Amino acid sequence: MHMNWFKYSSPQTFYPLAGKMIPWFFWAASLLCAVGLYVSFAIAPTDFQQGEAYRIIFVHVPAAWMSMFIYLVMAGWAAMGLALNARLSAMMAQALAPTGAMFTLLALVTGSLWGKPMWGTWWVWDARLTSELILLFLYLGFIALQSSIDDPRRADRAGALLALVGVVNVPIIYFSVKWWNTLHQGSTINMGVAPKMAATMLIGMLLMALAFWMYSVAVALMRVRCIMLERERSSDWVKALSAKGGK
Amino acid sequence: MNQTWLTVLRRDLLLALRRRSDIATTLFFFVIVSSLFPLGIGPEPAVLSSIAPGVLWVAALLAGMISLSRLFAADFADGSLEQMLLAPQPLAWLVSAKIFAHWLVCGLPVVLLAPLIGLQYALPNDALLVLVYSLLLGTPTLSLIGAIGAALTLGVRGSGLLVALLVLPLYIPTLIFGAGAVAASQHGMSAEAHLSLLAAVSLLSLVLAPLATAAALRISVE
Secondary structure, three states: OOOOOOHHHOHHHHHHHHHHHHHHHHHHHHHHHHHHHHHHHHHOOOEOOOEHHHHHHHHHHHHHHHHHHHHHHHHHHHHHHHHHOOHHHHHHHHHHHHHHHHHHHHHHHHHHHHHHHHHOOOOOOOHHHHHHHHHHHHHHHHHHHHHHOOOHHHHHHHHHHHHHHHHHHHHHHHHHHHHHHHHHOOOOOOOOOOOOOOHHHHHHHHHHHHHHHHHHHHHHHHHHHHHHHHHOOOOHHHHHHHHOOOO | OHHHHHHHHHHHHHHHHHOHHHHHHHHHHHHHHHHHHHHHHOOOHHHHHHHHHHHHHHHHHHHHHHOOOHHHHHHHHHOHHHHHHHOOOOHHHHHHHHHHHHHHHHHHHHHHHHHHHHHHOOOOHHHHHHHHHHHHHHHHHHHHHHHHHHHHOOOOOOHHHHHHHHHHHHHHHHHHHHHHHHHHHHOOOOOHHHHHHHHHHHHHHHHHHHHHHHHHHHHHHO
């Protein structure tokens, strides 16, 4: 069977496809979020050590997972854009960055909200918190670089290179922060969730992670549609589209 | 090929010598930043020597960073950068000579001056020695990683601040291992582990950073 893998790599063909996909991902996200929240707030048992406040992890942990996962996906798109010289890949990387930064911030905020009742302090220079903060800096650097270069082609490629440099550095940063942390403070605070976590807790967390994932896809597709229109505003298909009333 | 490398190095050093105030600015910046901390925190030697590794390393980081915008800007403005892009020699090779020149001009003076500032922070002698070692191993990384940021922001508006945003997060491992080495020797532990890791980061960036910088220059100049 012959398939043209590159059919949807041009903005003109991808724009309507993305428009058709967005509602599906949004529905999946809302459904998974509803079930996930029900499981995490109504079914999952109260933690005997941490009480009810532990339930923040149902938002916190999936947000932290997504923040790292989106950076990898973003760098993947960036690499593909550089290697294949595909415009759409670079646009996808650009569209993913704000969502990734948002999840990083969400993970940090929920982390400190959880830290206050658990550790008695809003912020601890814990290895995971610190590397999450640095991840936020990396996202902001990517966004700042892209938005300060006027030529979109150069902005794409410069951003892609920065994302790749960041990906090489992320493990180095993570381990350096981890070793720094163990050197400076003993393991008095064990951030890990209790080792034998109830199965319902894990299910709730996974459902929320899936919901966040679907939400990220939907939002990235919406954003990439805007970017496509903005970049291609002088092309024929965008003009035809706007003549039809944007359908 | 070695000849070209030496020529680029010699040229950059000569240009730096003709504009000595540039070197002086970096050094003064390092001295002033590290002199501000005792004024803000207080003159107790115990406090100062405990914050010294971090403060001196952060000051070295910032001093290396403010000089980054000069790395390619002048060559970009007068067109010699384009000639380097067109040259038959690999761009990464030529760029590595420029980065080495930048380190000789902006990194090495800081390394040599650091023990003097360390004395003001009441650092013991063996910690001073480790400070010099760690800076000697770590500051090349700052120039190497910084060159990527400088190349990416070449000719971009507000590039000075942008470089800080791009490069400082990538400096974190160097800061941790460098300041950690000094702190370890202060606490009577061996600094060897930190210094080895610092050298590992340096070697990794020595291999990868010129390639990334060359790619970034091609993106920026085209």
